[in-house]
Amino acid sequence: MSAREDAVDAAVMPPDLLAGRELALEARGLSLDYSERRALDAVNLQVPRRRVTALIGPSGCGKSSLLRCFNRLNDEIAGCRVSGEVRVLGLDAYAETTALPELRRRVGMVFQKPNPFPQSVADNVAFGLRLAGLRSRLELDDRVEAALRAAGLWEEVRDRLDDSALRLSAGQQQRLVIARALAVEPEVLLMDEPASMLDPISTLRFEELVVALRERYSVLLVTHNMQQAARVADYTAFLQAGRLLEFDATDRIFTNPRLRGTEDYITGRMREDRG
Amino acid sequence: MAGLCLLALAAVLAVLVQQAVRAFAPVPVAELRWRSDAGEQQMLAAVVFEDAHELVVRGSEWQRRGAEYRRIARADLLQLDWPADARSLRLHDGREIHRRGLALPQAPDGSRPAAADVAEDVASNRLSRGETAGLMLRRAWDFVAGTAQGGGVFPALVGTVVLVLLMSVLVMPLGVLLALWLHEYAGSGRSARVLRAAMANLAGVPAVIYGLFGLVLFVNGVGGGVDALMHSATPRWGGGGLLWSALTLALLTLPVVVIATEEGLARVPAALRHGALALGATRAEMLWRVVLPVARPALLTAFILAVARAAGEVAPLMLVGAVRYAPALPLDGEFPYLHLSRQFMHLGQSVYDLALAGGDAPRDMAQAHAAALLLLVVVVGLNAAAIVVRNRLRERARELAV
Amino acid sequence: MDRLHLGQHISQQFNSELAALTKQVLAMGGLVEAQLATALEALAARDLRQVAHVVAREDEVNAAELEIDARCTQILARRQPAASDLRLVLAVVRMVANLERIGDEAERIARIAEKLGNAELPEHYAFKLAQMGSLVRDQLRGTLDTFARMDETRALERLRRDREVDVLYKELTRLLVDLMQRESERVPAALEMLWGARALERIGDRCKNICEQVIYLVRGKDVRHTGLSRSAAPLPETKQ
Numbered sequence: 001m002s003a004r005e006d007a008v009d010a011a012v013m014p015p016d017l018l019a020g021r022e023l024a025l026e027a028r029g030l031s032l033d034y035s036e037r038r039a040l041d042a043v044n045l046q047v048p049r050r051r052v053t054a055l056i057g058p059s060g061c062g063k064s065s066l067l068r069c070f071n072r073l074n075d076e077i078a079g080c081r082v083s084g085e086v087r088v089l090g091l092d093a094y095a096e097t098t099a100l101p102e103l104r105r106r107v108g109m110v111f112q113k114p115n116p117f118p119q120s121v122a123d124n125v126a127f128g129l130r131l132a133g134l135r136s137r138l139e140l141d142d143r144v145e146a147a148l149r150a151a152g153l154w155e156e157v158r159d160r161l162d163d164s165a166l167r168l169s170a171g172q173q174q175r176l177v178i179a180r181a182l183a184v185e186p187e188v189l190l191m192d193e194p195a196s197m198l199d200p201i202s203t204l205r206f207e208e209l210v211v212a213l214r215e216r217y218s219v220l221l222v223t224h225n226m227q228q229a230a231r232v233a234d235y236t237a238f239l240q241a242g243r244l245l246e247f248d249a250t251d252r253i254f255t256n257p258r259l260r261g262t263e264d265y266i267t268g269r270m271r272e273d274r275g
Numbered sequence: 276m277a278g279l280c281l282l283a284l285a286a287v288l289a290v291l292v293q294q295a296v297r298a299f300a301p302v303p304v305a306e307l308r309w310r311s312d313a314g315e316q317q318m319l320a321a322v323v324f325e326d327a328h329e330l331v332v333r334g335s336e337w338q339r340r341g342a343e344y345r346r347i348a349r350a351d352l353l354q355l356d357w358p359a360d361a362r363s364l365r366l367h368d369g370r371e372i373h374r375r376g377l378a379l380p381q382a383p384d385g386s387r388p389a390a391a392d393v394a395e396d397v398a399s400n401r402l403s404r405g406e407t408a409g410l411m412l413r414r415a416w417d418f419v420a421g422t423a424q425g426g427g428v429f430p431a432l433v434g435t436v437v438l439v440l441l442m443s444v445l446v447m448p449l450g451v452l453l454a455l456w457l458h459e460y461a462g463s464g465r466s467a468r469v470l471r472a473a474m475a476n477l478a479g480v481p482a483v484i485y486g487l488f489g490l491v492l493f494v495n496g497v498g499g500g501v502d503a504l505m506h507s508a509t510p511r512w513g514g515g516g517l518l519w520s521a522l523t524l525a526l527l528t529l530p531v532v533v534i535a536t537e538e539g540l541a542r543v544p545a546a547l548r549h550g551a552l553a554l555g556a557t558r559a560e561m562l563w564r565v566v567l568p569v570a571r572p573a574l575l576t577a578f579i580l581a582v583a584r585a586a587g588e589v590a591p592l593m594l595v596g597a598v599r600y601a602p603a604l605p606l607d608g609e610f611p612y613l614h615l616s617r618q619f620m621h622l623g624q625s626v627y628d629l630a631l632a633g634g635d636a637p638r639d640m641a642q643a644h645a646a647a648l649l650l651l652v653v654v655v656g657l658n659a660a661a662i663v664v665r666n667r668l669r670e671r672a673r674e675l676a677v
Numbered sequence: 678m679d680r681l682h683l684g685q686h687i688s689q690q691f692n693s694e695l696a697a698l699t700k701q702v703l704a705m706g707g708l709v710e711a712q713l714a715t716a717l718e719a720l721a722a723r724d725l726r727q728v729a730h731v732v733a734r735e736d737e738v739n740a741a742e743l744e745i746d747a748r749c750t751q752i753l754a755r756r757q758p759a760a761s762d763l764r765l766v767l768a769v770v771r772m773v774a775n776l777e778r779i780g781d782e783a784e785r786i787a788r789i790a791e792k793l794g795n796a797e798l799p800e801h802y803a804f805k806l807a808q809m810g811s812l813v814r815d816q817l818r819g820t821l822d823t824f825a826r827m828d829e830t831r832a833l834e835r836l837r838r839d840r841e842v843d844v845l846y847k848e849l850t851r852l853l854v855d856l857m858q859r860e861s862e863r864v865p866a867a868l869e870m871l872w873g874a875r876a877l878e879r880i881g882d883r884c885k886n887i888c889e890q891v892i893y894l895v896r897g898k899d900v901r902h903t904g905l906s907r908s909a910a911p912l913p914e915t916k917q
Contacts, residue, residue, distance in 0.1 A: 073552060073553060076549065076552065101557055102555065104554065108553070109549075109550075111549065111553075113546055115544070115550040117547060117564075117569075119568075128554035131554060131555055131560055131564075177550070181554070204686075207688065208687055208688050208690075211688070211690055227757050230754060230755040230757070231688070251754070251755070
C-alpha cells in the first residue's frame with residue numbers, strides 16, 4: 001500500500017482516489033524515447049481493474065505510446081527505448097523472464113483502424129485461440145460464438161461466419177476485432193482511438209459495448225474525443241507533452257478539473273504549443 | 276509504357292513466326308538439268324530458294340543430316356520442270372527424300388527405305404491451300420511433339436519446363452526465407468546491409484559466370500564428392516545434370532526473388548502485423564499466419580520474375596547439364612519418375628544448336644526460329660498462368676480491402 | 678415518458694440515467710407536496726409537532742435539489758445531451774429550483790402556524806385560507822402529474838388555473854386589509870395570515886413556472902412571458 005502511495009504524485013491524482021482498488025496496469029516513472037524525441041517523461045499511472053480508464057490529451061502527447069507500453073508493442077518500433085517500470089496484473093512487463101506472447105494474451109488490444117485479417121469472420125475470431133493451441137472444432141465454434149456475442153456482433157454475422165471479414169462494415173469490423181481480442185479471454189483491453197474511424201451511430205454502439213465490457217475487463221482507452229471519454233470512462237487521465245498532468249474520476253475531470261491545463265484542454269482553450 | 280512493351284513483344288513474335296513458318300512450309304520439287312564443271316547433271320530436288328539469277332535446291336537426304344544444298348545459276352540451267360507426280364517423303368528419322376511416281380527411290384548405296392519408315396508422303400507440286408495449311412499444322416505439331424531423332428523438340432520442351440519448375444521449387448523457399456530474414460529479423464544490421472549489397476550486385480553478374488560457378492561448385496564439387504562417397508565407377512552426379520542446372524538457375528534468380536519478396540513484405544500493413552502480435556503471436560506465427568498470406572501476390576510476382584529470368588538462360592546450362600541430345604527425358608514413367616542426375620535437353624540449347632551447328636543451314640535456321648518461338652510461348656505461358664493466379668489473388672485482396 | 682422516446686437511446690446507461698433523473702424529480706415533487714400538505718394541516722390545527730416535522734424535512738428538500746443539480750451537471754458534462762434530452766435536463770434544473778422554493782414556502786407556512794399560536798381570527802378567514810391552500814395543493818399535485826405524464830395540454834390547463842389562485846388571494850388580501858383597518862389589535866395575526874396567503878400565491882406561481890417547463894420540454898416551445906397563460910389560445914403546432 002505504501003509502495004502505491006509512493007508512486008502517486010498528489011498533484012496529479014487525489015491520493016485516496018483508487019484506495020482499496022485492485023490495479024490492472026501500473027506505470028512508475030515510465031519514460032519512453034524515440035530516436036529523436038522523448039515521448040513519455042516519468043509517467044506514473046494506475047489503471048484500476050474492471051473499470052474503464054480513458055487517456056486523453058492533444059495529438060502527439062504520448063497517449064498511444066503509453067498504451068503500447070502495456071503490451072510492449074513499442075518493441076516493434078525501431079529506436080524506441082523504455083525506462084521505468086511497467087506492471088501488468090502485478091507482473092513486471094519488461095522483466096527478462098516475461099514471455100511476450102503470454103503477456104499479450106492477457107492484454108488484448110484494439111487498434112485505431114479496424115484491422116481484421118483477410119480471412120473469414122470465424123477465422124479472425126479464432127486466430128488467437130488457434131495460437132493458444134486450441135484445435136477442437138467444437139470448442140473453437142463455441143468460443144467464437146461467445147466472443148462474437150460478447151462483442152455484440154453475433155446476431156449480425158451468425159450467417160456470415162465464413163464470409164471474408166473485410167466485407168463487414170467499419171463498425172462491424174471494429175466489433176469483430178474486439179471479439180477477436182475477447183476470444184482469448186484477456187484480463188485487460190487496450191484500445192487505441194478505437195472509434196475514430198466509425199460513424200456516430202456505430203460509435204455510440206461501440207461505446208455501449210465498452211461500458212458493458214467493464215463488468216469483466218479492465219479497459220484502458222486512448223481517445224482524442226473528449227466527449228467519448230466523458231461518456232464511457234470511470235477515470236480519466238490527461239496527458240500533455242509526455243507528462244501525466246491529471247488523473248481523476250471522469251465526473252471530476254469534466255465538471256471541475258483541478259488543474260488549469262486540464263480545464264483549458266477539455267474546454268477547448270488549448271493553444272497549440274510548438275505544433 | 277505497357278503499349279510499347281506489347282508492341283515490342285508483337286514485333287518479336289511476328290519475326291519469329293514469319294521465319295518459323297518456313298520450317299514447315301512444303302517446298303515444290305523440280306526436275307532439273309544443268310551444266311556444271313563436272314559436266315551435265317540431273318536431279319529431282321526441292322527448290323528452297325529461287326530468284327532471277329539463281330536457285331538453291333536440296334536433293335534427297337540419304338544420310339542423316341546429310342542434306343546437300345546446291346546453288347545453281349540460271350545461266351547454267353538446261354531444264355526446269357515441275358512434274359505433277361513429284362512427291363516429297365519424310366521419314367520417321369526426319370530425312371526428306373523425293374521421288375516421282377509411287378515407287379520408293381533407291382539410295383546411292385542401293386538400299387531402299389521400307390514403307391514403314393515413311394512418315395509423310397506429299398504430292399509437293401499439287402497441294403491446294405487447304406492441304407498446305409493442314410500439312411504445315413501437322414508438321415508444326417510433329418516438331419513440337421516429336422522426338423529429337425525425328426527433328427522434334429519435345430524432349431527440349433519437357434526439359435525446359437521441368438527445369439524451370441524445379442528451379443522455382445528450389446528458389447522460392449530459399450528466396451522467401453532469405454527475404455523474411457532480411458526484412459523481418461535482420462533489420463538494418465551490418466549483416467543485412469552486406470547481404471542486400473550482395474543481392475544487388477549478384478543481380479548484375481553475367482549468367483555464364485553462374486554457369487562456371489555451378490560447374491565448379493555443384494558438378495565438380497558436390498557432385499564429384501557424392502560420387503566419391505558412393506564409390507561409383509561412372510560419374511553419376513559428377514557430371515552435368517538436371518539438379519545442378521536447376522540449382523545454378525536458382526542461384527541466378529535468387530536476387531530477383533529476394534528483392535521482389537522483400538518489397539511485398541514491406542507492403543503488408545503494420546496494422547495487421549501488430550494485430551497478430553497483440554493477440555500473442557510470436558514473430559514466426561505472425562509471419563506465417565498473417566504476413567505471408569497477405570504477401571501472396573508479391574510471392575507470385577517474385578515467381579514470375581524468376582521464371583522469366585530463368586527460362587531464357589542458355590549459357591550457364593551448357594556448362595552444367597543441358598546437352599544437344601539426351602537419350603532419355605528427365606521425367607518419365609520409370610521410378611523415381613524425376614531423374615535429377617540426368618542430362619537433359621533445353622529449348623534454348625536447341626535454338627543455339629539449330630542456329631549455329633546444323634549442317635542443313637536454311638531448314639535448321641527456320642527450325643531454330645520455331646524452337647525460339649516455342650521457348651517464348653513456354654515463358655509467356657508460365658508467366659501468364661502466374662499472372663492470372665496473382666490477379667485473382669489481388670482481386671480478392673482488393674475486394675477484401677474495401 | 679414515451680412521448681419523448683427517452684428509453685430508446687443506444688446507450689442503456691444514458692437511458693437509465695435519464696429515467697433515474699425524472700424519477701428523482703418526481704420523488705422530490707412528492708416530498709415537496711407532502712411538506713405543503715403537512716404545513717397546511719399544521720396551520721389549520723396549529724399543531725407544533727407537525728411544524729417541527731416540516732422544518733426538519735426541509736433539509737431533505739434542499740439535499741434533493743443539490744443531488745438533482747449535480748446529476749444534471751454530470752449528464753451535461755458526460756453525455757452532451759441534445760434536443761429533447763437537452764430540454765429535459767434544462768427543464769429539470771429549472772423545475773428543481775422552483776420545487777425547492779415551494780419547499781421554502783411550505784416551511785414558511787408551517788412557521789406561520791407556530792407564530793399564530795393561539796391567536797384567533799374569525800372563522801371564515803381561516804376557511805378562505807384553507808380553501809386557497811387546497812386549491813394550491815391541487816395545483817401542485819396536478820403540475821407534478823403533467824410532468825410525470827409529459828402532458829403539455831394539461832400543463833397548459835394548469836397554467837391557466839393559476840388565475841383562480843390569484844383571485845382567491847386578492848379576495849383574502851382585501852378581507853385581511855379590512856380586518857386590519859377595523860381591528861388594530863388583530864393586525865399581527867392578520868399580517869401573519871397575509872404572509873401565509875402570499876406564500877400560497879407564490880407556490881401557485883412556482884407551479885406555473887413548472888408547467889411552463891413541462892411545455893418547454895415536450896414541445897420545445899418557451900412559453901414564459903408570452904401571455905399564453907392568459908389567452909385561451911391552444912398551443913402552437915410543432916413537429917410531430
